[in-house]
Amino acid sequence: MSFAKYKSNIENGDTVMLYLGFDNMHTLVIKDGDTFQTRYGALRHSHLIGKQYGSRVYCKKGYLYVLHPTPELWTVNLPHRTQILYSTDISFITMQLDLRPGSIVVESGTGSGSLSHSIIRTIAPTGHLHTFEFHDQRAKVAAEEFDIHGISEYVTVTHRDVCQDGFQLDHIADAVFLDLPKPWEVIDSAKGALKHQGGRICSFSPCIEQVQRTCNTLTSNGFVELKTFECLLRNHDVRTVNLPLPDLGPSDLVLHDGSVTINSSTDNGKQNDITEETDTGTESEKTDKDFIDANCLKTESEEQIVDTSDKSKRKIDSNDLRDSNSDTKRPRFDKLKLQNTRHDFDLIGCKDDKSFFFKTSAPTLQMPGHTGFLTFATLYHSN
Amino acid sequence: MSFAKYKSNIENGDTVMLYLGFDNMHTLVIKDGDTFQTRYGALRHSHLIGKQYGSRVYCKKGYLYVLHPTPELWTVNLPHRTQILYSTDISFITMQLDLRPGSIVVESGTGSGSLSHSIIRTIAPTGHLHTFEFHDQRAKVAAEEFDIHGISEYVTVTHRDVCQDGFQLDHIADAVFLDLPKPWEVIDSAKGALKHQGGRICSFSPCIEQVQRTCNTLTSNGFVELKTFECLLRNHDVRTVNLPLPDLGPSDLVLHDGSVTINSSTDNGKQNDITEETDTGTESEKTDKDFIDANCLKTESEEQIVDTSDKSKRKIDSNDLRDSNSDTKRPRFDKLKLQNTRHDFDLIGCKDDKSFFFKTSAPTLQMPGHTGFLTFATLYHSN
Amino acid sequence: MTSTDNLVKDGDRVMLKKGDNLRVFQVHKGREIFLEKMKFKLDGIIGETYGSLFEVKDGEMVKIVRQIENETSTDDKGIDTEKDNRHLLDQDSNQKLKQEEIEQMKKDGISGAHLIDQLIENSATFQSKTEFSQAKWVKKKKKKHLNQFTVLRPSTRLLCEMHWSKGPSRICNLRIDSLSQMLTMGNIRAGSTVMVVESCLGLVTGAVLERLGGFGKVISFYHGDSPMKCNLDNYDFSKEIMDTLYNYPLELVNSLKHKTELRVNDDVSMETADLTDESKCIKVEQDKDKSDNIVPSVENVIKDSNVVIDTKADVEMESESKNESESKTETRTESDLAEGEGQLKVADRSVEKTDNREGDCEQKTGGKRRGKKWNKRDNKVKKTKERAEAKILRAKEIVDARRIIQEKNVDCLIVATKFHPTPIVLALVDYVNPSRQIVVYSQFKEALEDCYVYLREHKGLVNYRLTETWLREYQVLPNRTHPVIQMSGTGGYVLTATTVVKSPN
Amino acid sequence: MTSTDNLVKDGDRVMLKKGDNLRVFQVHKGREIFLEKMKFKLDGIIGETYGSLFEVKDGEMVKIVRQIENETSTDDKGIDTEKDNRHLLDQDSNQKLKQEEIEQMKKDGISGAHLIDQLIENSATFQSKTEFSQAKWVKKKKKKHLNQFTVLRPSTRLLCEMHWSKGPSRICNLRIDSLSQMLTMGNIRAGSTVMVVESCLGLVTGAVLERLGGFGKVISFYHGDSPMKCNLDNYDFSKEIMDTLYNYPLELVNSLKHKTELRVNDDVSMETADLTDESKCIKVEQDKDKSDNIVPSVENVIKDSNVVIDTKADVEMESESKNESESKTETRTESDLAEGEGQLKVADRSVEKTDNREGDCEQKTGGKRRGKKWNKRDNKVKKTKERAEAKILRAKEIVDARRIIQEKNVDCLIVATKFHPTPIVLALVDYVNPSRQIVVYSQFKEALEDCYVYLREHKGLVNYRLTETWLREYQVLPNRTHPVIQMSGTGGYVLTATTVVKSPN
Structure with missing residues (x-):
C-alpha cells in the first residue's frame, strides 16, 4: 500500500525507508514485534507504527528519519538480483516513452524491479505494466514485492524467455522497454505488442555493438526517428572553500643592520592548506574525500548540518580577528572596502587578508562514466 | 622564421596574427607595400614592420592587436584543406605521445598542417617530423607553409599513399600519429618505423568502427596498453548575472476602505528579466546569445572590456539607489547587513532588495560533442 | 488523450x-x-x-x-x-x-x-x-x-523539444533530461498535490498536469501578469486535466503565512445578473486558532455574483459549481464591468492581466478562438461577459488555491523560474508535507548553491542533492557510429531535498 | 633521455x-x-x-x-x-x-x-x-x-598518471588532459623562458622542463619551504635540463617591482675557505634608470665565498661557474656554518628549508643518497659542506632568477597552486613579454573567475578563455565496446590569456 499513494502515518505492513545519512539508508517492512539493528542502536518496529512519515526517530546512539517509500528511494535500497537501472536513466526513459497515467507498458526483463516500480508510479491508476522475466525466481520475487508494496493491481509479471516465445501481446501497448542482451530478437514481437496506432520503444544496452544491431532491426521493422542517448548524472558537492592567499613578501626590502630582512610570514603552515567544508555531511565512513562515489546520494542528518555550519562560522570569525598587523605588506582584498572597489570583485566570494572564501559546488571526483546507451524509436500506425 | 622562435619585432616576411576580437582573427604574411582590409579599415603592411609583437595598431574605424604566431593561433586561422585537429585534441596527443625536443615523429596525413605545426613546435630544435600526405597538392602547400613559417628544417613532407606504400622508414621514430580512414592498413608499417627500443602510437578516428578495427590490428601487431579516449573542450563564459528576486507581496494584507489592497509592486516588467553581462565581449556579430559557437574562442578588445565593466557598475549602482521604500514588504537579503547574517550566505554573490547578483561562468550552450576517438598504444622493444 | x-x-x-x-x-x-x-x-x-x-x-x-x-x-x-x-x-x-x-x-x-x-x-x-x-x-x-x-x-516530450530548438533561453535552458529528472525526483504521480512555480512557458506545469493525468491538484504560481493557461493551450489537455489546475499569484505568497482565509461569496442561483448589483466577496479572515500576532481582518467585496463557497467543500464539487457559474453570467456589459472594477483589487488585477495575455495568444494562433465565429459586435458583448466570468473564476480559484496550500498537505514543490529561487522556496517549503520531495531548477548553479545554504539554515530537509545531467546523443550508422558532433553544454541544474518533520531543537 | x-x-x-x-x-x-x-x-x-x-x-x-x-x-x-x-x-x-x-x-x-x-x-x-x-x-x-x-x-605522462592514481588532491586535481592543455596553450617550447608557480609536487615544473629539453629557462617559484628540486628527482633529468631551472621564493615576489638588483659577491678562486671569513654578498641595488620612487638600497653580506657574478653575463656561463663553485667548497664544518647563519637572511631561510625537504625525500627513497655510501662521520662532514654549498648556490640562484624576471623577457607564466592565484598572477603578469600566453590553473572555477575579473581590470591582456576539458575513456573489446563505467568528474579549470603591449589609455 505504501507505494501506491502517499499516506501520512506508518501502519503495520508498510515498507518504510530509514534515513541515517546519505549513504546509509535501509528499507524495512514494518512487522509489529520485530526489531531492526541500525548503527545508532536497535529500533523496535512497534515504535514506528503510528508515527508520521518524515519523523525523526531516536535510537540509543543517535537518530534517524523514517521516510515514505518512493520508487527513487527503493532504487537505491532494493536488493540487487541483477544490474539495475538508476533514477537518471529511468527519468529519461519515462519522459521519452511519453509515460503518464493510463499508459500500457511492456517491460523485459523485470530484473530487480527498479524500473518497474518507477513505471507503475507513473502509469497508475489507469495504466498497466506487463513485465517479463526469463529467470523464474526473479519473476516470483518481483511479483511478491509488487504485492507487498501494494501495487500488484497495476502490473502483470510473466516468467518467459521473450527472445524465444515473444510477448504474445496483441496490439495493446503504448510503449515497450527492452533491457536484454539481444534486443533485436524481440523487436518483431514488440511491434506486435504495440497498439495499431503506434507507440514508442526504448532499448537499453551497455555496449555499442548491441545498439548497432538493435538500430538495424528497428529500422527494418519500420520504427522511425531513432535516437540513441547517454544520460549521465553529475553530482555537485556544495562546500565552502578557504583558499589561502600567498605571502608574496613586502614590496620593499627593509634595511636592517647591514642585511636584508624580509618580514618573515607568521606561521602559515596550517593556514596555507586549503580548508574545505564539505557541507554535505562528514560521515565517519568517509575517510577519503577524494574518492566519494558519485553514484551515491550525499547528504547529512540535521545534527551534522548544524555542526558544520557552526564550525564554518567559527573559522571565518577567527580569520577575521587574526593578525591584521601585516596589512601593509600584503595585497589588499578587503571585503569591507566595498565602496572603494568595483562591485564585480565581490560577486564571487569574500576575501580577508589571508584567504579567499567562497562557496563552490565542485563536481565529485568520480562520476558515472557510462551506464548504458538508450535507444528510442517511434512506431507510427500502419495504414 | 616567426614560428621557429619568439622575436620581439615584426619584420618583412613574417607571418603575423591580427586580433580584432575573439572570433575575428586573421593571419597575414607581411609584404612591404601590400594593404590588408579589416573591418576597421585598411591596414598597410609597412605600418606593421618594426612594431613590437603584441602592439595595438589603429585603423580608421578601430584598432586591433598584432600578435606573434603560435601553432594554436595558426590552428584557428589556417586555410582548411581538410578537416583539422584542434588544440584540445592536439594537446592531449602531444602529451600522450611523450613528445619533447628531440623526438622523431611520423604523421599521416598532413592534411591542413594543423597538428604538424604543433608537433614541430614541441620537438624542435633537435627533433624531426616525417609527415606523409596522399594528396599531391596538399603535400606541396604544406611544404610551402612550413617554409614560409621558417620551420622547414624540422620537417620532411612526403607525398605518398602510405596505405599502399608504407612509411619506408627503418626504426627511427619515437612516435607515430595516424589520421587515416583505414589506419589498420598501416599499423605494420608504423611498427617498422618505430625505433627498436619501441615507442608510442596514436590513431585518430571519428567513428567507433574504425577504432575497433584499429585496436584489433594494434593488438595483433604487439602493441600494448591500448587506451581509447575522447577529450572535449568546454568553454565557460564569465558573466555577471542579475537574477531578480520575486515579488511575493506583503506578508500582511492591508485593509483599505473595505477592500483588500495589496501593495502593487513598482513596475517590474523590465527589472524582472535576467540581466546578463557577458564579460567576454559583446561583438556586433553576436546577435543570438543562445547559440554561441563553443568551438570559437571568445574574447574582447580592451575597449569593450572597459565598456562592459562600466555598464555593469552603473547598473549595480542604480540598483542600490532605487526605491528602497518598499523594504518592509520584501524579504531582506541585504548585503550590508553582513554582521547580522551568516557569512555563508555571502560567499556566492551580492543581494540587494531586488536582485541577486553573482559572477558565473556558465558553459556555453553549444559545445563540441565529438571530434574523434584517440587511441593510444605502446610498442615495447622486441627482444 | x-x-x-x-x-x-x-x-x-x-x-x-x-x-x-x-x-x-x-x-x-x-x-x-x-x-x-x-x-x-x-x-x-x-x-x-x-x-x-x-x-x-x-x-x-x-x-x-x-x-x-x-x-x-x-x-x-x-x-x-x-x-x-x-x-x-x-x-x-x-x-x-x-x-x-x-x-x-x-x-x-x-x-x-x-x-x-x-x-x-x-x-x-x-x-x-x-x-x-x-x-x-x-x-x-x-x-x-x-x-x-x-x-x-502534443506531449511534454515534443513540446520541450520544440521550445528547446526554438531557443532554450525562453525556457530557462531547461533541457528535456533535466525536466525528466525533476518529474521523477519530485515523485510526481496521479493523486498528488503539486505546487509549481515556473517561467518556462508552461512546460513544467504542463508536464506535471500530464503526469497527474486528471488525478490530483496542481497549484501554479504566476508572476503578476502571466498565469500559465495560455501556454498550456498547446498541450490540448482535456477538461478533466485542466480542472486539476489552480492558479495563484506570487504576490499573495507572503500573505499565506498568516493563516487567513479568503472567501468568495457567489450566488449560484443568479442568472442574468448585473455586475454592479451582485455581491461577490472575497473575505480574508484571520485564522484565530493559529495566528498569535494581530493581523487585520479584511474583506473584499466583489459585486459580481454571490456564490458562497463553503471552504470545507470537496474540490471536485467546487469545480462543478465553478463550471455552472461559468454558463450563467452571460448578459453583462462592459460598462457594468467597469463599475465593478473599483472594488475588486485582488482578483481584478490578475484577471485583467490574464485577459491581455490571452489576447497575445489569440494573435499568435491567428486571432480567432477555437471553433467559434462571431461578428465583431457579438464578439465584444460576449467577450465582456467572458471577462467578467473569468474574473469571478479567477477570484474563486485564488481562494481555492489558497485553501489548498494552507492545508499544508502539498506533496511536491517544483520551482523553475527566471527569478532567484531562494525566496520562493523558503516561502513555500513549509506548506509541503513531511517526507516529500522539493525540486528546484535553475540555469545557474550559483542560485541553487544559495538556495541550498538558506534551506540548510531553514531546516526541515534532508537528502540534499545538487545535480546536473549530461545528455549525449550518438549517431548510429553502419561504419559511421560516433557521438554527435555538437552537444548542449548546459541543460541547467537541479536541487532536490526531502522534507522531514521539523524538530523542536 | x-x-x-x-x-x-x-x-x-x-x-x-x-x-x-x-x-x-x-x-x-x-x-x-x-x-x-x-x-x-x-x-x-x-x-x-x-x-x-x-x-x-x-x-x-x-x-x-x-x-x-x-x-x-x-x-x-x-x-x-x-x-x-x-x-x-x-x-x-x-x-x-x-x-x-x-x-x-x-x-x-x-x-x-x-x-x-x-x-x-x-x-x-x-x-x-x-x-x-x-x-x-x-x-x-x-x-x-x-x-x-x-x-x-619516468616521463610527465607517467608521473601524472602515478600521482593521479595515488590521489588527485595532492596535485590539485590536475588531470593529465588539463596539464596537456596548459603546456600547449602556454606555447611551451625549447628556448622559452617560463615562470612556473605550482604546488603539484613538481609535476608542472617537470613538464615544462621536459618540454624545454635543456633549451631555455624555467623560473620556479616556491612557497617558503618547498623548492621543487626534491620532487623533480623523479624525473631523473639530465644535468643539461636541470641547469635550466632557477628557483625563486614567492616571498620575494612583491619586492620585484622595485627595480632593484640583488648581487652575489662570490670569489671563484677561493678554495678551502672558512665560512665566517669569506665575503659573499648579496647586494640589492636600486636600478636608478627605471625606478623613480625612492627605494632603500640594501646590502646583504653573506660570508661564504666571494664569487662576483657579472649581472650582464650570459646565463649558460653562469651555470658553469655555479658548477665550479659546487666542487670547490668541500671542507667547511658545521660550526662554521652556524656562525655564518646570523647574517644570511634571504638565502638562508630557503636553503634551510630545502635541506629539510630533501631529508624527507631521502626517507622516502630509503634513507640513502644516490649511488654514494659514507660512514656516518664522513657523511656528517660532507653534508655540512654540501649544505653550505647549497646555500651559496641558492643565494646565487635567487639573484640569477631575479635578474631574469626583471629583464621582463619572460615568454610564459604558468600558475597552478593551492593558493588563490589572483595575487600571484597580478604580481607576475607584467614581467611577461607582450604577445605571450599566461596560463592559470585551479581546481576551483571560482578562483579563476576572480582572477579573470582582476586581470580585466589590470589590463594588458586579450583573448581570455576559461575552459575545462572532459576526458572519456572507452573500453574497446569485441562486442563489449562502451565508455568506461567510471569517469573523473573534474580535472580542474584553465584560464588562458594573451599579453599585449599596455596602451596608455
Whole structure:
C-alpha cells in the first residue's frame, strides 16, 4: 500500500525507508514485534507504527528519519538480483516513452524491479505494466514485492524467455522497454505488442555493438526517428572553500643592520592548506574525500548540518580577528572596502587578508562514466 | 622564421596574427607595400614592420592587436584543406605521445598542417617530423607553409599513399600519429618505423568502427596498453548575472476602505528579466546569445572590456539607489547587513532588495560533442 | 488523450513534425497556416490517424505512405567512401536548376519525389558520385525539399523539444533530461498535490498536469501578469486535466503565512445578473486558532455574483459549481464591468492581466478562438461577459488555491523560474508535507548553491542533492557510429531535498 | 633521455608499471625495494632495455618475454556469454586454495604462470564456465597474482598518471588532459623562458622542463619551504635540463617591482675557505634608470665565498661557474656554518628549508643518497659542506632568477597552486613579454573567475578563455565496446590569456 499513494502515518505492513545519512539508508517492512539493528542502536518496529512519515526517530546512539517509500528511494535500497537501472536513466526513459497515467507498458526483463516500480508510479491508476522475466525466481520475487508494496493491481509479471516465445501481446501497448542482451530478437514481437496506432520503444544496452544491431532491426521493422542517448548524472558537492592567499613578501626590502630582512610570514603552515567544508555531511565512513562515489546520494542528518555550519562560522570569525598587523605588506582584498572597489570583485566570494572564501559546488571526483546507451524509436500506425 | 622562435619585432616576411576580437582573427604574411582590409579599415603592411609583437595598431574605424604566431593561433586561422585537429585534441596527443625536443615523429596525413605545426613546435630544435600526405597538392602547400613559417628544417613532407606504400622508414621514430580512414592498413608499417627500443602510437578516428578495427590490428601487431579516449573542450563564459528576486507581496494584507489592497509592486516588467553581462565581449556579430559557437574562442578588445565593466557598475549602482521604500514588504537579503547574517550566505554573490547578483561562468550552450576517438598504444622493444 | 480516440478532429491542437522541426497548430477547417515558407490548409488531416505522414501538395495536406528507410543498404560503404571523398569538391554549385526554378516548381505543386528526380537529372555530378554519396545526397535533398509532415499529438516530450530548438533561453535552458529528472525526483504521480512555480512557458506545469493525468491538484504560481493557461493551450489537455489546475499569484505568497482565509461569496442561483448589483466577496479572515500576532481582518467585496463557497467543500464539487457559474453570467456589459472594477483589487488585477495575455495568444494562433465565429459586435458583448466570468473564476480559484496550500498537505514543490529561487522556496517549503520531495531548477548553479545554504539554515530537509545531467546523443550508422558532433553544454541544474518533520531543537 | 642510451643503469630512477599501478624507484645494486607486498632487488634490470618486462622470482627481477594478448580470440563471444551469466553466481568462494596457501606459494617463489595453473586446478567451477568467462577469469587472476612489471623511464605522462592514481588532491586535481592543455596553450617550447608557480609536487615544473629539453629557462617559484628540486628527482633529468631551472621564493615576489638588483659577491678562486671569513654578498641595488620612487638600497653580506657574478653575463656561463663553485667548497664544518647563519637572511631561510625537504625525500627513497655510501662521520662532514654549498648556490640562484624576471623577457607564466592565484598572477603578469600566453590553473572555477575579473581590470591582456576539458575513456573489446563505467568528474579549470603591449589609455 505504501507505494501506491502517499499516506501520512506508518501502519503495520508498510515498507518504510530509514534515513541515517546519505549513504546509509535501509528499507524495512514494518512487522509489529520485530526489531531492526541500525548503527545508532536497535529500533523496535512497534515504535514506528503510528508515527508520521518524515519523523525523526531516536535510537540509543543517535537518530534517524523514517521516510515514505518512493520508487527513487527503493532504487537505491532494493536488493540487487541483477544490474539495475538508476533514477537518471529511468527519468529519461519515462519522459521519452511519453509515460503518464493510463499508459500500457511492456517491460523485459523485470530484473530487480527498479524500473518497474518507477513505471507503475507513473502509469497508475489507469495504466498497466506487463513485465517479463526469463529467470523464474526473479519473476516470483518481483511479483511478491509488487504485492507487498501494494501495487500488484497495476502490473502483470510473466516468467518467459521473450527472445524465444515473444510477448504474445496483441496490439495493446503504448510503449515497450527492452533491457536484454539481444534486443533485436524481440523487436518483431514488440511491434506486435504495440497498439495499431503506434507507440514508442526504448532499448537499453551497455555496449555499442548491441545498439548497432538493435538500430538495424528497428529500422527494418519500420520504427522511425531513432535516437540513441547517454544520460549521465553529475553530482555537485556544495562546500565552502578557504583558499589561502600567498605571502608574496613586502614590496620593499627593509634595511636592517647591514642585511636584508624580509618580514618573515607568521606561521602559515596550517593556514596555507586549503580548508574545505564539505557541507554535505562528514560521515565517519568517509575517510577519503577524494574518492566519494558519485553514484551515491550525499547528504547529512540535521545534527551534522548544524555542526558544520557552526564550525564554518567559527573559522571565518577567527580569520577575521587574526593578525591584521601585516596589512601593509600584503595585497589588499578587503571585503569591507566595498565602496572603494568595483562591485564585480565581490560577486564571487569574500576575501580577508589571508584567504579567499567562497562557496563552490565542485563536481565529485568520480562520476558515472557510462551506464548504458538508450535507444528510442517511434512506431507510427500502419495504414 | 616567426614560428621557429619568439622575436620581439615584426619584420618583412613574417607571418603575423591580427586580433580584432575573439572570433575575428586573421593571419597575414607581411609584404612591404601590400594593404590588408579589416573591418576597421585598411591596414598597410609597412605600418606593421618594426612594431613590437603584441602592439595595438589603429585603423580608421578601430584598432586591433598584432600578435606573434603560435601553432594554436595558426590552428584557428589556417586555410582548411581538410578537416583539422584542434588544440584540445592536439594537446592531449602531444602529451600522450611523450613528445619533447628531440623526438622523431611520423604523421599521416598532413592534411591542413594543423597538428604538424604543433608537433614541430614541441620537438624542435633537435627533433624531426616525417609527415606523409596522399594528396599531391596538399603535400606541396604544406611544404610551402612550413617554409614560409621558417620551420622547414624540422620537417620532411612526403607525398605518398602510405596505405599502399608504407612509411619506408627503418626504426627511427619515437612516435607515430595516424589520421587515416583505414589506419589498420598501416599499423605494420608504423611498427617498422618505430625505433627498436619501441615507442608510442596514436590513431585518430571519428567513428567507433574504425577504432575497433584499429585496436584489433594494434593488438595483433604487439602493441600494448591500448587506451581509447575522447577529450572535449568546454568553454565557460564569465558573466555577471542579475537574477531578480520575486515579488511575493506583503506578508500582511492591508485593509483599505473595505477592500483588500495589496501593495502593487513598482513596475517590474523590465527589472524582472535576467540581466546578463557577458564579460567576454559583446561583438556586433553576436546577435543570438543562445547559440554561441563553443568551438570559437571568445574574447574582447580592451575597449569593450572597459565598456562592459562600466555598464555593469552603473547598473549595480542604480540598483542600490532605487526605491528602497518598499523594504518592509520584501524579504531582506541585504548585503550590508553582513554582521547580522551568516557569512555563508555571502560567499556566492551580492543581494540587494531586488536582485541577486553573482559572477558565473556558465558553459556555453553549444559545445563540441565529438571530434574523434584517440587511441593510444605502446610498442615495447622486441627482444 | 485516450487510446481509442486517435483521429484528428477539427479544433485539435496538432504538432507538425519535419525532421527535428516541430510546430503546434490548431486545426480549423478551411484555414490556411504558414510553415516552412508555404501556405497550406490542414483540412486533409481531419479524420486521419495521429502519427500519419502527409505531404503538402497544392496547398493541401495529402496523406502518404511512410517508407521504411533502408540504412542497412549502405552497409560497409562508409569507410570506402570516406577515402574517396578526398577528390571531391563541394558539388552543389553544379546544380543546373536555379533556386527560383525550384521554388516555382514547388509553388506549382510538384510532388517531393518528382522534384528530387528533377534535381538528380539536373545535377552535373550526381552520376560521378559513389553509391553511398548518392544516397547521402538524396537524403539531404529530401530533407530540404520534401514537404512531408508527421501529424502528432502534443506531449511534454515534443513540446520541450520544440521550445528547446526554438531557443532554450525562453525556457530557462531547461533541457528535456533535466525536466525528466525533476518529474521523477519530485515523485510526481496521479493523486498528488503539486505546487509549481515556473517561467518556462508552461512546460513544467504542463508536464506535471500530464503526469497527474486528471488525478490530483496542481497549484501554479504566476508572476503578476502571466498565469500559465495560455501556454498550456498547446498541450490540448482535456477538461478533466485542466480542472486539476489552480492558479495563484506570487504576490499573495507572503500573505499565506498568516493563516487567513479568503472567501468568495457567489450566488449560484443568479442568472442574468448585473455586475454592479451582485455581491461577490472575497473575505480574508484571520485564522484565530493559529495566528498569535494581530493581523487585520479584511474583506473584499466583489459585486459580481454571490456564490458562497463553503471552504470545507470537496474540490471536485467546487469545480462543478465553478463550471455552472461559468454558463450563467452571460448578459453583462462592459460598462457594468467597469463599475465593478473599483472594488475588486485582488482578483481584478490578475484577471485583467490574464485577459491581455490571452489576447497575445489569440494573435499568435491567428486571432480567432477555437471553433467559434462571431461578428465583431457579438464578439465584444460576449467577450465582456467572458471577462467578467473569468474574473469571478479567477477570484474563486485564488481562494481555492489558497485553501489548498494552507492545508499544508502539498506533496511536491517544483520551482523553475527566471527569478532567484531562494525566496520562493523558503516561502513555500513549509506548506509541503513531511517526507516529500522539493525540486528546484535553475540555469545557474550559483542560485541553487544559495538556495541550498538558506534551506540548510531553514531546516526541515534532508537528502540534499545538487545535480546536473549530461545528455549525449550518438549517431548510429553502419561504419559511421560516433557521438554527435555538437552537444548542449548546459541543460541547467537541479536541487532536490526531502522534507522531514521539523524538530523542536 | 637520448635515444641511443636506452639501457637501465645503476642509479637511474625507473618506473615500475603493473597494470595501472605505477611507482618510481631508484636503482641501487643490491638494495631491496618493497612493492605490492613483496621485497625484491632491482639488480636484474640493470643493463636491460627500458620497456622490458620482468617478473619477480625469488626476490629478483627476471626478464621475461612479453606475449601478444589475443583479445580477438574471444571475438563474438561477448554477447552469447552475457546471456548465460544469468545462471552463474560469484564463484570465487569455490577456490579450494586458501589465501595463505597462495601467499606461501608466492613466497616460495612460484612463477606467476604456474600459480595460475594451480588456481585453475583448484577452482571448483572453472570448467563449467564458458570459454569467454574462462578467459576473463584467467585475465583477472593474472592481474592479481602475476608479479610482472614493465620498467619504464619516468616521463610527465607517467608521473601524472602515478600521482593521479595515488590521489588527485595532492596535485590539485590536475588531470593529465588539463596539464596537456596548459603546456600547449602556454606555447611551451625549447628556448622559452617560463615562470612556473605550482604546488603539484613538481609535476608542472617537470613538464615544462621536459618540454624545454635543456633549451631555455624555467623560473620556479616556491612557497617558503618547498623548492621543487626534491620532487623533480623523479624525473631523473639530465644535468643539461636541470641547469635550466632557477628557483625563486614567492616571498620575494612583491619586492620585484622595485627595480632593484640583488648581487652575489662570490670569489671563484677561493678554495678551502672558512665560512665566517669569506665575503659573499648579496647586494640589492636600486636600478636608478627605471625606478623613480625612492627605494632603500640594501646590502646583504653573506660570508661564504666571494664569487662576483657579472649581472650582464650570459646565463649558460653562469651555470658553469655555479658548477665550479659546487666542487670547490668541500671542507667547511658545521660550526662554521652556524656562525655564518646570523647574517644570511634571504638565502638562508630557503636553503634551510630545502635541506629539510630533501631529508624527507631521502626517507622516502630509503634513507640513502644516490649511488654514494659514507660512514656516518664522513657523511656528517660532507653534508655540512654540501649544505653550505647549497646555500651559496641558492643565494646565487635567487639573484640569477631575479635578474631574469626583471629583464621582463619572460615568454610564459604558468600558475597552478593551492593558493588563490589572483595575487600571484597580478604580481607576475607584467614581467611577461607582450604577445605571450599566461596560463592559470585551479581546481576551483571560482578562483579563476576572480582572477579573470582582476586581470580585466589590470589590463594588458586579450583573448581570455576559461575552459575545462572532459576526458572519456572507452573500453574497446569485441562486442563489449562502451565508455568506461567510471569517469573523473573534474580535472580542474584553465584560464588562458594573451599579453599585449599596455596602451596608455
